[in-house]
Amino acid sequence: MTADAPHALHYGALVPAVVHFDDLDALGLLHNGRYPVMAERAWTAYWEERGFAYTGDWAEAGDACNAVKELSVSYERPVTRTGPYAVHLWLERLGRTGLTYGFRFCSADGAGTYARGSRVLVRVDAATLRPAAWSEPFRALAQELLRPEH
Template sequence: MTAEAPPAPAVSYGRLVPVTVHFDDLDALGLLHNARYPLLAERAWTELWQEHGVRFEGDWATAGDACNAVKELRVSYEAPVTKPGAYAVHLWLERLGNTGLTYGFRFCSTDGTLTYARGERVLVRLDAATLRPTPWSETFRSGGRALMRPAH
């Protein structure tokens, strides 16, 4: 008798990062509060980029690619999250420019098959001294290219 392999996650590009919804993430109606979706997506991105050596450790002058700012954020809610527990955030890049990028995300079930919310976020890489746009490093760009969504 052979054991069946677990089903493959329902993502063919990007990464599926596990996240946890806690009881205190729910609002008075028992739904995941709308502000928590982008927060959980941000935490998932932070975890993913730390795997590539991109991290903020308290010093913007040495933060490199972690020195960035949000230019735009859009979220659409598709199904309510009604209980705490294990979920996932599916992350990918839509666009990787010289100084900016657009990433997509889906807040979803752990296997990626059920979508609760989806969104896009535009980031701009900043020079820590001037707070003006500056190019992403080649190391960052290399990691980013592996997360690109295939052209439709």
Template sequence: MTAEAPASPALSYGQLVPVTVHFDDLDALGLLHNARYPVMVERAWTALWAERGLVFEGDWAAAGDFCNVVKELRITYDAPVDRHGAYAVHIWLDRLGTTGLTYGFRFCSVDGMTTYARGTRVLVRVDPATHRPAPWSELFRTLGRELLRPQD
């Protein structure tokens, strides 16, 4: 492939989280399989929340803010990832509402300068018993505000 990944400016918002692409994440052409990008982003978010003391233990009734569902996922692939190894995911919040949020992400080089894919995901926090929208906790909202991207 001759596509080149676009360079990105230095981080001014969000956080860069290291991730590892393993050999078995690559498809038959030796490229990171398209379905693996959202998995890498999910792993980055899990690591970020764990760093901040928020960990999902597998009990949906006690999951709190981790009891959420994906409403929408959009991803654009800018350039191929053609080898396993160290990469990063730049993650941030675009919007933090009462029961929902939109986060942005870039799958990128370890230093954040080269972007391979970018996208957004909309999440809705739900009550584990009713599956109806439920408000984010104050702790989650406080931690989330630290990740908000400045509005233009």
């Protein structure tokens, strides 16, 4: 457990995740490439529950039409078993056209951290693929996820 991984979260959201047998590598560890996938699935579930879903049509995607600019993951200890876990999600920064989100892949209760990372997203216009502003409804919900200043 790390100092900033309390049992009761003070910011962000904790989204359940499940590690399956086929997520493990030849050594029986969660494959390093699966951590960002687990975070992406958690974000997708989080936003879909709030009405922001990608339907397969970029023109209709709105705020779900975005591109990854940067991804960073730090692995703290290996996941050695299948079963229930969680992804702790939060926003570090919310700009006009971009945002930086943080995540921790953690125990189901949020107490233990296995990996942490961040990802920079840019909202893009479906027609031009140029940066576009986040909608006001998205911004209002995203504000709730901002991590307090440390």
